[in-house]
Amino acid sequence: MDYVLMPDKIADQENTKPKLSFVPYVSDAPLVKGKSRLTQHMISLIMQGEKHIYSDGKPIQINPANILLLSAGNYIFTERPNGNPGIRSILVFFDDEFLQDAVRNNIKFPKNASKKTPNILVPKDDYLNNFISTVQSLIYDPIFTESMQVAKLNELLVYLCLRFPEELNNFQNVSIAKTPEERIQNVAQQNIFNNFSVSELAFFCHMSVSTFKRKFQKIYNEKPAKWMQEQRLITAAALLKNGSKPSEIYLKAGYENHSSFSKAFKSHFGKLPKNYSYMNF
Template sequence: MPVSIIRYRTQLPAPRTRIMLEQNMFTFLLDGEKTVHFAGTQVTVQPHQFVLLAAGNCLMSEKIAAHNADYHSILLLFSNQELADFFDRHTPLLGTFSKQSGTHPFLRFEKDVFLTNFVHSLDYMLADDKIFHPALQKIKLEELFLYLATQYPGQLQQIRNMSYEGGEEFMIRQAVTSHIESNITVEELAFLCNMSLSSFKRRFARIYGNSPNKWLLEKRMERAAKMLRYDNRKASEIYFELGYENLSSFIQSFKQIYGITPKQYQLNV
């Protein structure tokens, strides 16, 4: 369907999950927290905000609010054709389109009074599994676009530019440098770059002269060393933050790079 409005609710917090968005998507968060990772950036959304995500590959994680047992959101999905049609019909309002590169694949908005009531209207129309007529769904998308066009014209223009350009090397460099301090895996990086694992490893080695696993290990252990040296934190306090499920695996990785244990490293410096 060119436009779909659906409710999503769960009591199970979702870990980082690979998502292939075939359409652009507004996420209106009602309860909980959502974090979305792209190749070169990431965005976290709270209930007082909503986000527009461009179609493509991303990683999503969801957290349940402490005061509520549910993660609850309303999703509004639409095709690029619907977007192009809106811009074509409202050129006088939106002005001349200027194509740009390097913009983020998302737009995040703060909910004002109108937008809060707009989400309430969607919530009401989805209540008790009511049938949401396709024509009405298109009208609600039009309503939202028109409001954003009048209140946030600069941001709405960016919707047309929500794509990565600059070639595969640019995308790989963005992906790895923006996720050095996260516990993302090489397989997930390849997914974000829309490449097979073998292709990603081959192109990564051509750019950096090293395997992605070794390169990321070195960078993360550099970060660990700084935390041990300057923040005076213990290995038992930082291993999970660095993406390790247990302390022994972290110690083994640290020894692989520095030749000594984290404790010995702290004593030496």
């Protein structure tokens, strides 16, 4: 699955990427999955539908009740329009200078390096609903020039800094800040029970598949797919030990059906899950 550079793709015709942009986004497909590499920060102002965005494998659910501030980085997303007319949103892209100016001018305490986060999900309130309505009314109007967009983005960032100072203070692209080894370990632990492919795990780590496999094996002494399966089966065995039924846990263990789970379990432990007992643990 190829990834899309955003907002670079939008700027292709102009051959220049603006420092900020307000982009209306519409999708009517019943379910869409894709990869995006954000080269700027993004605020998602969703009005209709639902998105699941995965950062290092951790799911972030965004819907019309909230807005999302997302750092530059690699993401996998799924969209669920929840009926017609599908996804309706406005995406705001901007470089780090805008954010740092807002934080520097409106948050008066020092940055805490121990709480960095690459995303902020906040509930909509009257101000945010009114802000979105105003942008909707302007976005196709010639009056919505670059200078007005700068003013509106600054207004929004100042509001978020004043309303959510700790969250904005701790916001940054933590994936890039980590070492390659830390990123691999974080992604591996977060995704034991998710059905992401090796190429998708490498994408979360900002690596090629070959580099990801080589570094992963150096850390865990196993190939990624084998290590992930072993961790799922060890967890499944612990659940069986505590009295769970195989039919209750195969989904929790990351398997799509009971048959594939039973086959993998027997291959690893020598017994079917239904015959597994504490003595075999």
